[in-house]
Every structure is written in C-alpha cells, then in structure tokens.
Amino acid sequence: MGEQAAISTLWHLLRADAEGWRLSLRGDWCLDRLAAIDAAIPKLPIPRDAIVRLEAGELKALDSAGAMLLVRRLWQAGVAWSNVRRDDLPARHRHLLDLVEQRFEEAVLAARPQPNMLARLGRAAADGLREIHSRLRFLGHAAASLAEVVIKPSHIRPRELFVQLEQVGLRALIIVTLMNFLIGVVIAYLTGIQIQKFGANIFIVDGVSLGVCRELAPVLVAVLVAGRSGSAFTAQIGAMKVADEIAAIITLGLSAFQVLVLPRLIAIILVMPLLTFIGDLAGLYGGMLIADLQLDISHAAFIERLQAVLKLKTVLIGLGKAPFFAAAIGLIACHNGLRVSRDSRSVGLATTATVVQSIVAVIVIDAFFAVLLSELDL
Amino acid sequence: MSEPIIEAQGIRTRLGGAWVHDGVSFRVGRGELVALIGGSGTGKTVLLNELIGLIRPTGGVVRLFGTDVWQASLETLNALRCRYGVLFQDGALFSSLTVADNVAAPMREHLALPPALQSQLVEFRLAMAGLPLSAVDKKPAELSGGMRKRAALARALALEPELLFLDEPTSGLDPIAARAFDQVVRTLCDSLGLTVFMNTHDLDTLWGIVDRVIVLSDGRVIADGPVAEVARVAEPWIQSYFAAHVPHRGG
Numbered sequence: 001m002g003e004q005a006a007i008s009t010l011w012h013l014l015r016a017d018a019e020g021w022r023l024s025l026r027g028d029w030c031l032d033r034l035a036a037i038d039a040a041i042p043k044l045p046i047p048r049d050a051i052v053r054l055e056a057g058e059l060k061a062l063d064s065a066g067a068m069l070l071v072r073r074l075w076q077a078g079v080a081w082s083n084v085r086r087d088d089l090p091a092r093h094r095h096l097l098d099l100v101e102q103r104f105e106e107a108v109l110a111a112r113p114q115p116n117m118l119a120r121l122g123r124a125a126a127d128g129l130r131e132i133h134s135r136l137r138f139l140g141h142a143a144a145s146l147a148e149v150v151i152k153p154s155h156i157r158p159r160e161l162f163v164q165l166e167q168v169g170l171r172a173l174i175i176v177t178l179m180n181f182l183i184g185v186v187i188a189y190l191t192g193i194q195i196q197k198f199g200a201n202i203f204i205v206d207g208v209s210l211g212v213c214r215e216l217a218p219v220l221v222a223v224l225v226a227g228r229s230g231s232a233f234t235a236q237i238g239a240m241k242v243a244d245e246i247a248a249i250i251t252l253g254l255s256a257f258q259v260l261v262l263p264r265l266i267a268i269i270l271v272m273p274l275l276t277f278i279g280d281l282a283g284l285y286g287g288m289l290i291a292d293l294q295l296d297i298s299h300a301a302f303i304e305r306l307q308a309v310l311k312l313k314t315v316l317i318g319l320g321k322a323p324f325f326a327a328a329i330g331l332i333a334c335h336n337g338l339r340v341s342r343d344s345r346s347v348g349l350a351t352t353a354t355v356v357q358s359i360v361a362v363i364v365i366d367a368f369f370a371v372l373l374s375e376l377d378l
Numbered sequence: 379m380s381e382p383i384i385e386a387q388g389i390r391t392r393l394g395g396a397w398v399h400d401g402v403s404f405r406v407g408r409g410e411l412v413a414l415i416g417g418s419g420t421g422k423t424v425l426l427n428e429l430i431g432l433i434r435p436t437g438g439v440v441r442l443f444g445t446d447v448w449q450a451s452l453e454t455l456n457a458l459r460c461r462y463g464v465l466f467q468d469g470a471l472f473s474s475l476t477v478a479d480n481v482a483a484p485m486r487e488h489l490a491l492p493p494a495l496q497s498q499l500v501e502f503r504l505a506m507a508g509l510p511l512s513a514v515d516k517k518p519a520e521l522s523g524g525m526r527k528r529a530a531l532a533r534a535l536a537l538e539p540e541l542l543f544l545d546e547p548t549s550g551l552d553p554i555a556a557r558a559f560d561q562v563v564r565t566l567c568d569s570l571g572l573t574v575f576m577n578t579h580d581l582d583t584l585w586g587i588v589d590r591v592i593v594l595s596d597g598r599v600i601a602d603g604p605v606a607e608v609a610r611v612a613e614p615w616i617q618s619y620f621a622a623h624v625p626h627r628g629g
Contacts, residue, residue, distance in 0.1 A: 031489065031538040038495050063538045064570055068502045069495075092571065099569040100502075107505035343519035345473040 009040045013057065020051030025059040029066025037069055048078040053085040054097075062093050067100040075108065138335045142265060145257050149266075157263055164267035168229045172275060176224055180217055180279035184286025187211055192294045201295040205305040208287030213310065213318045217279035219366055222325035225272060226358040230333040233264050234354040237337025238347040246338070256338075265330040272326035273319045280315065317378065321369050328361040381444060383408050383541055383573045384429060389438035391424060391597075398424055399435070400597035406590075408540075411567045411574045413584055416594035417615060422577045423467075425594065426545055429575070430464055431455060442541070460488055462541035463534030467549065469526040471518035477504070477529045478514045484536040500532075507532035508562045524555035531562070542566075544576035548583055556580060560587045581622065 006015035011033075013024040023044070029037065046052060052074065074084060081101050086094045115123070149155050191207045237260055240246050249256050284306070291297040297305075336350040336357070382405040391399040398421035406412050416422050427433040429440055431447045440447045445458055471480045481500045485491060491499065501511060509528040518526055527547065534542060547563065548556035564587040567574050578584065584591060584605050591608045593601040595615050601608045609620045 034489070034499070035491050035495065038492065064502075064506065064535075065499060065538055068499065072498065095569045099565060100506075103505040104502060107501045107511060341519060343473050343517075346519070 007045070011037050011040055014044065014046070020053060021046050022053050022055060024055040024057030025062070025070070026057055028060050029062045029070065031063055031065040034065050034069060037066070041073060044073045044077045044079075046074075046077045046079055049083065050079060051083050051085065052079055053088065055088045056090060056093065059093075062096060064096060064100055067093075067097050068104060071097065071101050071104045075104070134339065135335060138338075139331065141257060142261065142331055142334075145262055146265070149262065155258060155262075156266070157259060160259060160263035161267055164263045165271060167232070168225065168264075168267050169271035169274060172225060172228055172271075173278065175228070176221055176275050176279050177282045179224060180212070180220060180282035181286040183216055183220060184208060184212055184283035184288075185290050186286075187216070187283075188287035188290035189294060192290060196295065201291075201297060202301070202305055204287070204291050204295055204297065205302055206309045208291075209284060209306055209310040210314060212283035212287065213280050213315050215318070215366070217283050218276050218318045218321045218325065219362060221272065221276045221279045221322070222329065222362040223359055225268065225275065225326070226329045226333075226362060227355055229268060230329045230354050230358045231351045233330070233333035234337040234340075234351045235347060237261075237334060238340035238350050239344075241338065241340045242342065242344055242347060261334045261338075264334055265327070268326045268330040269323050272322040276319055276322040280318065313378065317369075317373060321366065324365050324369075325362045328365060329358040332358045332361060381408075382406060382441075383410075383443060384575060385439075385441040385444075386425075386429065387439040387441075389425070389428060389435045389440065391421060391428065391433075392436045393421075393424065397597055399438075399594075402438070402594065402597070402599055404592050404599055404602055406573060406575055408573055409567070409571055411564065411576075411587060411589045412592060413576050413578050413588040413590070414592045414594060415578060415584070415619070417619075420594045421597070422594060423545060426543060426575075426577055430462070430543055431459070460537050461539055462543060463537070463539040464543045465527070465530050465534045465545065465547060467545045469518065469530035471526060471530055471533065473518050476515050476517060477509070477521070477532075480518070480529060481532045481536050484533065488537060500536075503532040503535050504529070506535060506562075506566065508558065523550045524552070524559065527551065527559060528562070531559075535566070539572070541573045541575070544574065544578075546577055546579065548578065548580045553582070557582065557586065563587060581620070 006013060008014070009026075011025070011027050011029070013022075013026065015022050027033070071081075074081075086097060089097070188204060188208050192201075192204055195201060195204055195207070237246075240260070246256050246260070249259055288299055288302045291302050292299060333354045336354045340346045340350050384404075384406040386405075387403050389399050389402040390397065402425065414422055414425065424433060428435045429442070429447070431440075434448055442458055443461060445454060447455065447458070450458065471477070472483065475483065478497070478500050481503050482496060485496055485499065489496075501514065504511065504514060507528045509525060509532060513521060513525055513529070518529065521529065531547075542563075544563070548559055551559060560583050563574060563576075566572050567587075576583075576588075588605055590603060591601070591605050592599055593608060593611075593616060595613075600613055601611045601616060608616065611617075
C-alpha cells in the first residue's frame, strides 16, 4: 500500500499492509507506565471495519491495566473485537486480552446514570421531609408512651430507670458543680472590676445571683448534659442497633421504646432540675468567694443581700426551664440513636449530630423562654 | 519449583500463653491457587496476618517474593506491599468512601494517573471483580455481603498485584454467590497469572477451584497436596472434615 506511513512510538508500531493493519506492541504495557502510554497514544488512526493483526513484537510485559488501555484504544477507533487477529500473540497474552475485552465490554456497555441537578434537589427535599416525618413520629411515640406510663406506672422499668438516674445524675455531679463554680467565679470577677469603679460593690450580689440562677446555670448544665449524656444515649442505642440488639429486644416481646428510650427520657427530665439547682448553688458560692476576696463583701453580707434581691420566681424560672432542655436533649439523642444504620461509622456521625443538635435546641428554647417571659412581664 | 512466591519456614507463634503455631512450613509457587484449611481456633487468620506482615511471629521466617518480611526495612516492605493484594474477611472497605473511591484509594497513593484514566481503570477493576457498575457510587453500607466482597476484591486488585491473599472469601455468601466468586478468583488466577493464597472453610471452593490444600492442625501442617490426595489422608480431623460433604465434582 505504501501511501500510509507507519506510525510508531516507544510503545507501538502501527502500519498498514496488504492484509490490513498490523499493530506491534513495544516495551512494558504495565500499570506503572500506564499514564505515559495513555499520553503517547491518544488514539489509533485505524478505519472502523479494518482487520487488525496484533503482534507482540518487542513487547516486554503486558498486564491487565495495559491490556485495558489497548482494548479501549481499539474500541475508541471503532474496531470490532472479532476483527482483531490475536494469533501472533503468546497464549498468555491472548487469554489476558480476551478476558479484559469481555470485562471491558461489560464496563462500557453498562453506562451508569449521572444524577442531574433536579434529581439531586428532589432527593434532598424528600430526605428533608422524611427527616421531619421521622422526628414527628418519634415525638408522638414518646408522648404516647409517657402518657401511658402516667396511667399505668407499672410500665416503668425501675432497674433501667435507676441505672440511668445514676449515669445521668449522680455521675454528672462533680463536673456540674465544678463548671458552675468556675462560671460564678468568672462572672463575679469580671463584674466586680466594673462595679468597683462606681463604688457599687454590693450590687455584685444582684448581678451574680440573677445571671447564674436565671440563665447561666440552666444553660450551662444543659450543655454539659447534652455533651455528656446526650452523646452517650446516642452511642449506646446506636451501638445496640448496629449489633442487632434492638431487633433482639423486640423479638423477646419487649418494647424497645419502653426498655431503652423511656428510662433515659424520664431520668434526664427528673435529674436536670436537680443538677441545675446544684449548679445554682455552686455558681453562687463561686460569686460569694470572689465578692469576699475582691470586693471585701463578707459571706454574711452577701447572703443577707441575696435574700433581699434574689426572688423565688427567678430561681423557679431557671429550674423550670431545665425539664424542657432535658426533654429536647433526650428526644434528640434517643431518636438519633435509633436511626443509626447498619454500619459502625454512622454511630459516630449520629453522636456528633446529637451533640450539635441538642446544644442548638437548648439555646433556641432558652431564647424562646426569654421572649415569652418578658412578654408575660415575669 | 522455581523461586517460591510465599515461603514460610518454621513459624512459631505464642498467643495468650499457648503455642498457636509450632513450626509451620510451606511454600507456594507462582500461579498456584492454594487454600489453607483447619478447624476453628487453629490460627489460620493469625498465620495469614503473619504472612502479610501485620502480626510478628514469635519465631520462624516469612519470605514473600524472596524477601524476608520481618527483616525488611519499612521501605522495602511498603514496596513489597504494592505487589500483593489482601481481601479481608468482611471486605474492610473504607466506610466513608464510595465503592469507586475505595478502589481508587490505592491508585491515588501509589500511581499518578490522569483522572480520566484512573476512573476508567477503576471501572475496569470493578468489572473484573464482577461488580455491576450501578454499585459504583454507593457506600459500602448500602451493598450486600457478596457485593462488598467483590468491591473489596477490586480494591485488592487495584495495583495489579502478583499475589492475592483472601481471608475466608466465601463466608457469609449464599452458595450461588460463593460459586460465582470462586469462578472470578479462578479466572483471575488463570488469566492474570495471579498467585492466590486463601483461608477457607468452604469445601465447594476446595473441590471447585483450588490447586493445593494445606491443612493446619495442632500448630503444624499435617497435610499438603492436591485436594483429592489430601482428602484420602488417614487422619481423624481431615476425615471428618471431608466427610461433612459429598463432593459433586472430581471426588
């Protein structure tokens, strides 16, 4: 033929002759050279229905990645595999190429669908709705179970409840006391610096008592409990879900809700006001110490002023918010725990989600109370 | 036998105050498909982990491709690790990555391929392992057990290994999926010239695709040879093991 010049690179030699086309392979057609070969041979200029004869020529090695590239280039040129003559290749290369060609066809023919923007938007919306639905269902389930317990207190499982009371309440005491004490110290110290300038030292009592009892202690305790017990609820229930323990509880004829969710929910709602009360005391004590050290207000004077300015109402508002925080944390934590899927990774994700969501919920509820109470002039 | 691919010499392992292996020796040549069998608790998985350099044996030598695994420097060992692939029992796919990214992970680490070529190679590896491409963008948790094994096989094959370790490749699969998986392994072994070393309990795998069986019992190799030969060895454990199943093929 002659009019067609032979094309050659480091990796191949392509020439046309009377019988058709000859493709001689050279060098290492291997995975480590794949990028180089891919760049060196962007395409094979072979007409669609040509007969191609493959030759090993100076081929040193051929692996499945190299074979894939060869098959892909021939496929891109439009050469049918039945037109590719492989008789001149060593048997092992022939077998490899045949397997690769067969698998390659499967890979190319089964083109995978790419989801478009609209489909993704729709999926996200559906996921969002499903999420809301799931939360509402859980809330309803929890409310119904709590109501049932009020009617039939025998449905409370005392053993589980007391375990949770200990976990959520007793074991949180030290950290709650310590943190609130420190916050009392910090508030008193910083307020004290300002107050000293005006000589209004005694007003430190008003500031610390109101701040700690009404806002700081309830929110701080809620944040601590969310991080400590909320995450634990999700992790415990989630781990049980992964290990099919929840399925086992149900097949034993028990209600997973009664065994796992209710004890935790009741425990956290009962314990949170108590922890908040301890937090109040610790915060006030911290403030009292600083008032003595920094502003020379004796403990007796502090307590006398406290009785005058701290109304019972303020303390009750602070304590009254605690069960709402607790319910939010408990519901979010148990719900996330039950929604853990089969793999262990989702336990970690759900636990993180619980902490973030419950802290956000606590602050939102607190803001809601602030607005509500000021509207009610309380 | 030419230069052996795997060579274990007098491996001794002490775990929890007991000798799990007490002088285990065998060799595996290029292109062989070898199965290691033994009762539960005979340390098959421990032995496999010692071969791939995860657990250090108390005594003895492990050579892969002629290199002593436990004398090699970290560099040599890592170069060696690119030459073999491992399929762990439950796949050990990275749960935060999609199937495609799982297969691409070793390529990203060790090869600098242009993105288009890499994704072609990933899809091709998945097709080689027999995974439908509809599964490519899924997370491992969304796959069935059989699909997970195939995805993990595709990852083990990512770097074109010469040697493949399989830990209980067919456990947890239904018989149909298990036989299909066996065929994939056999085909790869024949066409790519792979050497395969597997732990298994599956008698159908033994009779169906395996060239040679190594039997581990009481910390030693008690039989080593083709399946039909090993099945005739007059040893109580081997006899009861093979009696548990009537071979429908070659037996």
